[in-house]
Amino acid sequence: MKKNKVTSTDIAKAAGVSQATVSMVLNKRHNVSFSRETVEKVERAAKELGYVPPGRKTRKGAKREKLLVVFCSNLTNPYYVMLLQGIESRAKEQGFGLFVCNTQRDLKMEERYLKMMWELRPLGIIYTCNPSHCFMGMVEELAEQIPVAVVNNQNEKMNVDAVELDNSKLGRIMARHLLELGHRKVAYIAPPLTIRQKQRSKRVEGFLKEFEKAGLKEQVIIKAADEEIDLDVAHIDSEYKIGYDLTKELLSENKNVTAIAGLNDMIAFGVLDALHEAKIKVPSEVSVMGCDNTLFARMHKVELTTIEHFVIFKGRDACDIIMKKMASQNSRYSELEPISTYHVEYEPKLIVRGTTGPANTRKKK
Structure with a gap:
């Protein structure tokens, strides 16, 4: 079985010091502030664990690509x-x-x-x-x-x-726009809201906070895709399909929302197509908005309301x-x-x- 590479994190645990301390000791910066005892403890742990410093030099005479x-x-x-x-x-x-x-x-x-x-x-x-x-x-x-x-x-x-x-600010701007238009019962459609993808959750949190300030938090329906979707290899239409499928599901539940927000533009395009298939007019019956102002937001059948944040x-x-x-x-x-x-x-x-x-x-x- 191949032995795992020993890292500075491993050495820090073995020596009972911080990773930053290990880094400075191994890079010979211990003359700055560390005691001889600390230096010896780190060097001993590195030796016992078989730490191999990463190579830093390129081959002599070889030109390094930028x-x-x-x-x-x-x-x-x-x-x-x-x-x-x-x-x-x-x-x-x-x-x-x-x-x-x-x-x-x-x-x-x-x-x-x-x-x-x-x-x-x-x-x-x-x-x-x-x-x-x-x-x-x-x-x-x-x-x-x-x-x-x-x-x-x-x-x-x-x-x-x-x-x-x-990302929280983007969600708040989306919510304020819909509230100003008189939307009170709305849905927010998102990809999986996992810990690994915290930026998604922040947009949703910002959106909910604005509705909460208006006393309407309970009127927001959050529909997020199952976590398993993030485990699959992303296809070109993955996020579009999330918007499309979750909108179909929302319509089957007969929630009577007046607006649907997509976490990003690709999701919003899926929302639009699901509404079009259901013969629901946008925006006279249901408003739709996205976020990111991608190129496609200007090219769809009906140009998408979105948030530009200068990506x-x-x-x-x-x-x-x-x-x-x-x-x-x-x-x-x-x-x-x-x-x-x-x-x-x-x-x-x-x-x-x-x-x-x-x-x-x-x-x-």
Whole structure:
């Protein structure tokens, strides 16, 4: 059986110290603040566990490619394609190439790609969503050697550099728009709301908070897909199908909602087609809105009301973090490498198009 690679997390547990302490000791920074006893404890644990330091040098005379790696969880959703577009445009300006790792939300695939990074040795790594919690130790260990940036949900605690998104705010804007139009009984359709996909839950929470402020929280029907869906390989129509199937289910339950919000535009397109098949007029009978302002939002039969939150810009910001980290490595003024959170917030903008209108309060038969 193949022996698992010993990590700094393993050494930290064995020595009874923090992972950061192990990192600084193994990188010979112990002259900063650690006692001889602590240093010996870490070095002894590393030796006993058979720790092998990751290789850092390229072959003599070999030219190292200017390569960035991007981890994506799902390339069937235009949201991630837009993030990738932003990253690529900035990387190209700086003469970098991209290697894209599409994990498909598969833990084994994510782990496999992470282990490849020690051999690939890119100049930077960008996660377009939160890394899976079980691999945060690996990501933090990589970040000790390679600049890492994560496009993550606001207030997530991470020991790596990040561009923060306020997904809760997007949900609140969606809710306010529907409330202002007089919608009181509404549905919110989402992919699986799992711990691993916390950004989804944040949008839903924001939406519910606005209805709660209006005393109407009980009038919101949350329909989320089963968790098993995230275990399947994503198909090009996966999120569209979630919107379509859950809307059909909602209609069969005869809930008489006046508006349906999709967690993203792809889900909203599925909602629209399910309503069209049921001969329900949009927006005169039921209003529909999405989020992300993807290209398709302007190309559907009826243009989709959605939220623009400048996804491409956020991809560029993540790439900028990598460039700043690389520059700081070349001109250090301290033995310690800082961890920073770049809170670059673009004010989300409601894009009102043809799929939302005043609530139809007449009772349906």
